[in-house]
Amino acid sequence: MRADLCPALFGPAVLTEIVPIAYFSEFRCPYCRALERDLDTLLAEDTASFRLIQHELPIFGPASELAARASVAAARQGKQQELRRHFMRTPLVAEPASVLRVATDIGLDVDQLARDMASPEVQADLDRTRALADIFGFIGTPGLVIGRTVLNGAIPYTLLRRIAEDEKSRQTSVC
Template identity: 80%
Template structure:
């Protein structure tokens, strides 16, 4: 399998940026309270004010491979999402008082693994206070897209998180045979999974996730939308907890 030059640069950019992110004095920032700024073109969403918080690749790397074949369609999907992103982002029928968390991840992103542990701990502390919605955002080529399709398809059998956790512990899931082998070990209907993975419905869900990622500026992974707060990158658990606490006292974003 050929690894594209852009994939290498993007991965390197994400790693370098996250190391810089981890070096920031987050504990001090949290101690005096976090400051947010509104995202003007996607109200009522907001970001943290402090700079240097993204884990995405440098903007200098965007477009290294030239425009994609579906660039116009992708832009159209993003713009269609702008007026009301919440149903796609968080699902429908959000209960009052529950903080929704949309999580954008990539199986080959090592920092997603650390963030997922923090999210698990956050939810374990007060399970009823949050709704976690998974979004697969494959950015590192065909193997990542294959795993993402399997994850979304497994959700139709109620075993998305089981499959995701197994993928996270598997060194390499590079072809359909290895994906189906893992799925079989977990007791999934592999025939149904295989058919669902190539279905228009799965493609539509991945396209929808990509449109949301474009709307909120997620170039890399992980990405989070906690209530109305957008986080492009991994942050320490203290900041994650503070944002969640801040969101608890606000009305739902939509």
Template identity: 75%
Template sequence: MTIRRRDVLVLGSIVTTIYGLRAVPWERLTGRGLTYVEIEDVPPFRRLKSEGKTSSASVALIGIDGPSDDAEVRRARMEALRPDPCPALFGSALTSNAVPIAYFSEFRCPFCRALEQDLDNLMADNPATYHLVQHELPIFGPASELAARASVAAARQGRQQDLRRRFMRTPLVANESSVRRVASDLGLDLEQLAKDMVSPEIQAELDQTRALADLFGFIGTPGLVIGRTVLNGAIPPSMLRQIAKDEKTLSLPIC
């Protein structure tokens, strides 16, 4: 597929607009701080409370799932995680002294591209305070599925974020050729990557991520679980930092 210069400029304009809107400290303009309410069926997690209603903080979502052919299987996976979602959600981050941040993303989501820069800044400013856990949630078809598999497979070789950034921050479209080219540029073992991408273990990880998304009600991307706080959608940098700061005051481990 050919990416035209006009398409790149349009996408750049969209992302720039998103950054501008998200940079406004909305919670200060309203004169209110952040208020949280518990998610009753998934303790100890909570959401933001807005105007007396439980909300997911933003309507800036990309990708809305339609009816699923495997709805019953997905429901069973979701319910299996409900009693104790933390190991699947945070993994090894549960054993650290840092506040875990689970991040659900999609390669073709411009809101994810904007949010990732804010997350990078937060992590750079507080390297020992927060621990980021990546979850790939492909919702835009075969290209997204391929990129997600490549990302999870690259994690086996310690280069997940390097590969992700190449696809997230350039106009590359994921196909077999581009995945191999990027992996080769990064010095990955191409044969091992190809085997891992089609392995049952990678499929199980993607299925688990989908089950977590279903459990927390992520109808699109980006999705975040910052400590105990669940958010679906892009949020301004000031709100991200305030939630992270609030979570830092609470006891660890999360669950």
């Protein structure tokens, strides 16, 4: 992974004109909940300049692991962000019944979701995220890689915006 870090971190296609933002988060982390709203604001203000790449980093036990698996599995149906919003914006604690209820509410195929959550592919995705977090020294959440800038922990929106704009102003490719 270290030899070809960019695709693992940002996905296969990193475009020169778009600043990738790799976001390492945990559903039960209160700082992640606040940062997630700030990231939504940043992306809404300038959708053409930034691309968010989600990395689930469950660190608070079985409920976190379950929510992370559901999120990664929901991405396979194109509904990761919708599921994440339900989990991040409510006091919901992830348990099998609540995950299935949210999945049903947002129109996911729950049978496919359950199969995907138990799949080796979802496990591999979570393992990759853990390996990336280790490379960047993320021992907690939230963690961000905005272009070339690495941040661990909560930051105010003004700093997030300033770093994002600085990365956007650079003319060279991130990778």
